[in-house]
Amino acid sequence: MSGIPEVIISLYDRLPTNGGSALASGTASWPAQGEYFFDAFWHPVAVTPLHTYYLLITSTASFWGSADGYSDGAYEGTSLDGFTQPPGTDFVFSTFADDGVVAEVSEPGSLALLGLGLLGILARRGVRYRLHV
Known part of the structure; x- marks a missing residue:
């Protein structure tokens, strides 16, 4: 991706x-101007x-920018332990759980x-x- 910084999480x-050992890693494109997520x-x-x-x-960009802090407490108790937080920024995370198994279960009414x-x-x-016999 020429010229567009990448973010590696x-x-x-x-x-x-x-x-620490890396368990997984993913790469995202730097957000467009006016967007504050990836x-x-x-x-x-x-x-x-x-x-x-x-x-x-981490990022291939040399400047992380500045944003308002996020303070709803959704991830209370998190920290940037051992690293320097960019000034004026905070991080918010969305996590997803997926066991990868999709199972269809018929409802009892349909079976009845x-x-x-x-x-x-x-x-x-x-x-x-x-009648015919």
Whole structure:
């Protein structure tokens, strides 16, 4: 991507500066002017409840810019541990859970209706055969 900076978001099991291993990484294009978000996606990663994971955000851009802080408390208790936060910025994250399995489950009403329909067809055939014999 010539001229358009990229943002690389990597997920670590520990601080990258303290022997952490990268679990996944995704690359996103730098947001257009006036937009303050970017999305990066990677393969599903199994996580352990109550374990702290770290996102390392790097970019090919030399300037991160400045934005108003985000203060609704959605990710209260997060920090930029071991790294310097760009002035006037804050980070907000959206996380998604997907087990990758899509299973269709028929509702009981549909199964009951199908069963009654089949019984009706069988009963009708039985009546027809009795009349002709």
